Amino acid sequence: xxxxxxxxxxxxxxxxxxxxxxxFIQIKGSDTLINLVQRLSEVYMEQNPETMIATTGGGSGVGxxxxxxxxxxxxxxxxxxxxxxxxxxxxNGVMPYEIVVGIDGLSVIVHGDNPIGHLTVNxxxxxxxxxxxxxxxxxxxxxxxxxYGRQANSGTFVFFQEHVLGKKDYSARMKRMNGNAQIVEGVxxxxxxxxxxxxxxxxxxxxxxxxxxxxxxxxxxxxxxPVDPLNAENVKSGKYPITRALYQYVNGKPTGExxxxxxxxLGEGQKIVEEMSFYPVAGEYLEQNxxxxx
Amino acid sequence: MELKKNKLHQTPVWWRRLKEQVIEKFFLVHxxxxxxxxxxIFSLLFIEGFPAFKALGLKSFFFSTxxxxxxxxxxxxxxxxxxxxxxxxxxxxxxxxxxxxxxxAAYIADVAPPRVRxxxxxxxxxxAGIPSVVVGFLGIIVVGPxxxxxxxxxxxxxxxxxxxxxxxxALPTIISISEDAILSIPQEYKNASLALGAxxxxxxxxxxxxxxxxxxxxxxxxxxxRAIGETMTVLMATGNAPAMPHSFLDSIRTMTAxxxxxxxxxxxxxxxxxxxxxxxxxxFLMTFFVNLISDLVLExxxxxNR
Numbered sequence: 001x002x003x004x005x006x007x008x009x010x011x012x013x014x015x016x017x018x019x020x021x022x023x024f025i026q027i028k029g030s031d032t033l034i035n036l037v038q039r040l041s042e043v044y045m046e047q048n049p050e051t052m053i054a055t056t057g058g059g060s061g062v063g064x065x066x067x068x069x070x071x072x073x074x075x076x077x078x079x080x081x082x083x084x085x086x087x088x089x090x091x092n093g094v095m096p097y098e099i100v101v102g103i104d105g106l107s108v109i110v111h112g113d114n115p116i117g118h119l120t121v122n123x124x125x126x127x128x129x130x131x132x133x134x135x136x137x138x139x140x141x142x143x144x145x146x147x148y149g150r151q152a153n154s155g156t157f158v159f160f161q162e163h164v165l166g167k168k169d170y171s172a173r174m175k176r177m178n179g180n181a182q183i184v185e186g187v188x189x190x191x192x193x194x195x196x197x198x199x200x201x202x203x204x205x206x207x208x209x210x211x212x213x214x215x216x217x218x219x220x221x222x223x224x225x226p227v228d229p230l231n232a233e234n235v236k237s238g239k240y241p242i243t244r245a246l247y248q249y250v251n252g253k254p255t256g257e258x259x260x261x262x263x264x265x266l267g268e269g270q271k272i273v274e275e276m277s278f279y280p281v282a283g284e285y286l287e288q289n290x291x292x293x294x
Numbered sequence: 295m296e297l298k299k300n301k302l303h304q305t306p307v308w309w310r311r312l313k314e315q316v317i318e319k320f321f322l323v324h325x326x327x328x329x330x331x332x333x334x335i336f337s338l339l340f341i342e343g344f345p346a347f348k349a350l351g352l353k354s355f356f357f358s359t360x361x362x363x364x365x366x367x368x369x370x371x372x373x374x375x376x377x378x379x380x381x382x383x384x385x386x387x388x389x390x391x392x393x394x395x396x397x398x399a400a401y402i403a404d405v406a407p408p409r410v411r412x413x414x415x416x417x418x419x420x421x422a423g424i425p426s427v428v429v430g431f432l433g434i435i436v437v438g439p440x441x442x443x444x445x446x447x448x449x450x451x452x453x454x455x456x457x458x459x460x461x462x463x464a465l466p467t468i469i470s471i472s473e474d475a476i477l478s479i480p481q482e483y484k485n486a487s488l489a490l491g492a493x494x495x496x497x498x499x500x501x502x503x504x505x506x507x508x509x510x511x512x513x514x515x516x517x518x519x520r521a522i523g524e525t526m527t528v529l530m531a532t533g534n535a536p537a538m539p540h541s542f543l544d545s546i547r548t549m550t551a552x553x554x555x556x557x558x559x560x561x562x563x564x565x566x567x568x569x570x571x572x573x574x575x576x577x578f579l580m581t582f583f584v585n586l587i588s589d590l591v592l593e594x595x596x597x598x599n600r
Contacts, residue, residue: 058558058559059558059559061558061559062558062559064559065558065559065560065561068561069562088561143448144448146448146449147535151534151555151556152363152364152555152556152559153555153556153558153559158364161366162366167366167367168366168367169362169365169366169367171537172360172362172375172535172536172537172538173535173537173544173545174535175449175451175533175534175535175545176533176534176535176536176547176555177533177534178529178530185434186449186451189438189439189442189449190442190448190449191448192448192449193448193449
């Protein structure tokens with residue numbers, strides 16, 4: 001009798017586990033993407049109640065490491081995968097497929113009282129490498145620059161290092177914050193502060209730029225015109241110098257509910273991308289997504 | 295009566311002995327468990343970290359101030375600046391917590407009327423239960439802005455901030471153990487001092503506290519162990535800049551924060567992963583010796599008072 005009961009329980013739990021596993025997508029990675037993907041999955045789950053999606057953060061590096069270890073279905077990343085990571089994935093039998101879900105104008109922010117309105121990419125690089133130490137070296141007031149950045153597990157950290165710092169090291173005096181939101185809070189409280197965040201993080205709930213925060217215009221070099229990342233056209237056309245794609249990586253060509261979810265993100269979901277103040281996929285990235293079957 | 299006696303005789307002696315032994319071994323295993331876990335942690339840290347030691351050498355860990363394992367230019371694994379940062383916040387915390395802690399303990403044990411004591415003691419115990427994330431949060435939104443206004447710096451994410459928060463977290467440990475030590479001083483000592491004409495304050499400062507000194511030192515060491523190992527609070531409040539700190543107003547990054555930030559993204563078995571275990575190993579040794587010393591001091595003081 002007892003044995004029979006036990007058997008039934010085991011059978012039932014096995015069944016339940018299977019049913020659970022069938023409609024369950026685990027997403028992990030970029031802290032820049034987390035709010036956006038969470039919103040996307042919420043809307044998707046409303047329409048498809050049989051699918052369960054769990055989204056967590058930790059940073060692009062953490063998400064990619066989890067995909068390499070085959071612990072999750074989708075990795076969010078605000079930077080492309082490094083060659084080192086691709087080899088590690090192959091060694092583990094994981095074939096990463098790359099999908100672009102949105103575009104971000106990586107925004108350089110300063111305190112609202114700072115009179116500086118624009119900088120060149122080169123100047124920003126020098127500031128974050130610790131070669132420019134005082135705001136008066138770029139025409140600002142006499143106060144030491146206070147740097148706010150992300151931690152090494154962040155895709156934004158790595159992207160900024162590659163494209164603005166020229167792959168050189170960040171100043172060791174840069175404060176390593178836990179997320180985009182913390183950088184915004186830090187700069188809001190620091191008159192000498194400068195930081196970088198995804199464009200979606202500079203707005204308040206009403207869709208205005210946070211009070212007391214200034215988003216710098218960035219010029220490619222001294223001869224070109226400074227460009228505003230808050231203007232969608234500048235970012236979509238790539239005129240804004242620190243434009244980047246926001247990625248999702250999956251293991252192998254997506255199938256089943258993972259495929260359905262990504263199709264939703266790239267279709268109807270693009271409106272949500274805009275609502276969350278990022279920019280929809282355009283141009284070359286559309287072609288790239290087509291190759292992955294979308 | 296007769297029947298009962300018979301029944302007792304029915305359980306054979308060997309069976310009772312076996313039962314006794316099984317029960318004894320059962321408790322022995324549980325007693326050993328903590329020791330086994332400790333040894334397990336020690337050997338895990340050593341085994342995981344040793345290859346990094348072998349590959350990089352002692353020199354690159356202890357004679358370099360540059361910790362930058364993900365650099366595109368030159369990966370470096372110097373732990374000097376994070377080691378010093380850890381020591382800085384720890385001693386900063388003790389500088390704040392020790393005087394306050396001892397004073398509070400002396401007040402509760404020797405001065406406070408029983409009704410006040412009954413209120414203060416549980417409040418301090420509640421203080422010990424506040425999650426470190428909450429303390430760190432207070433560091434960002436309360437202590438940080440306050441410090442930046444006080445010292446005229448542009449921000450308050452620095453070593454002092456971490457020290458203050460760690461002091462708050464170490465206080466309950468320091469207070470409750472110091473208080474026990476002060477309470478255990480025999481009443482005769484105080485009576486003798488009072489009889490010689492010393493007033494209450496003189497008795498407290500010159501007789502009671504010196505007599506309880508070894509207990510108080512043990513309390514401080516335990517508080518120190520707590521401060522060295524604390525992660526979340528310092529991670530949130532000190533800014534995590536890995537530069538070599540020059541003053542308490544610099545943003546710093548501790549050993550615990552380094553492990554917490556970086557372990558998630560490292561490739562398992564890689565050199566970066568293993569060097570984080572080296573940090574963990576050093577951290578373990580530090581807290582181990584601090585606890586060992588406090589244990590030795592405590593033991594000495596218990597002998598003296600026996």
